[in-house]
Amino acid sequence: MAVKNLVLLGRFGAPHGVRGEIRLQSFTGDPLAIASYGPLTDKSGKTSVKLLAVRPQGKDMLVARVEGVSDRGGAERLTGAELYIARDKLPPPEDEDEFYLADLVGLRAETREGARIGTVVAVRNFGAGDILEISPAQGGETLMFPFTRSVAPVVSVSEGVVIIEPPDETEVEEE
Template sequence: MKAGKNLVLLGRFGAPHGVRGEIRLQSFTADPLAIADYGPLSDKSGARSFTLLSVRPQGKDMLVARVEGVGDRAGAERLTGAELFIAREKLPAPEDEDEFYLADLVGLRAETRSGEELGVIVAVRNFGAGDILEVAPKAGGETLLFPFTKAIAPIVSVAEGRVIIEPPAEVEGEPQEP
């Protein structure tokens, strides 16, 4: 698989599970078990390919996977932390107008309801507390970060190439006591 902008992150390997080469897997697909149905996945560079032979649930948010070519704990340890990607064009098209892949947001204009262009979305980040839109300002400078919530980004139109952003009001800090 060729590396590039049009890759979609589907999962991430965790720690090994047991001694026979199984590994924990965090799936980002709507149906977590469906991650094994996409065929070979790759790392971000496209240099390594991974075929999931089987997956099973373990707990609420984790799977245990068997990966082709990995037969022992040492092999599973080498995969720890690897992210699993698929080319965007291999995924089905969204069925509804309001459906999209987060990867589809990269490159869209970020603008206010009044049409003021804030910049271009350069990434969708998630540091554990929810998705964040990273916007490169039109005038340059440091990127802007907006929580990707319905309140802040009420309108997403991939077809029009834009996301409406309603920036939150800035909050002044409380005065410091001397």
């Protein structure tokens, strides 16, 4: 079972060379800072990973040395693994309008008029941008809303609410 309140900081890619180095995609503001957070875990919180060193490789990738990994086979076993840290180990957001995506889970979702839509249960990203997944107040299947300024114009973590302005629905005629 996954540990709650974890924030995804990075994801391992393919091995780099034969000495145990591995490519790493960092999701931190400063990509190299991922190595400064101390031990990271998998989503279950059971497996711990310590990054010994990271260096840039190209525009969007790092190469990492991982404690206990000294050959290509060890690096291959890490391929695709995601690296998390407990939310409480991260610094607080600097501005009132800043937040971590993990902070959105559990917020009430409602309209500007105060009508309850439901509760944010996840923030997803399938490649085209972040999506708020909301469990409806009346039950049923979850609702998905693009997490954009036009659809979610107000986010107040301190008040526990995100205001949703659902986009107009469009009908597509079948041929």
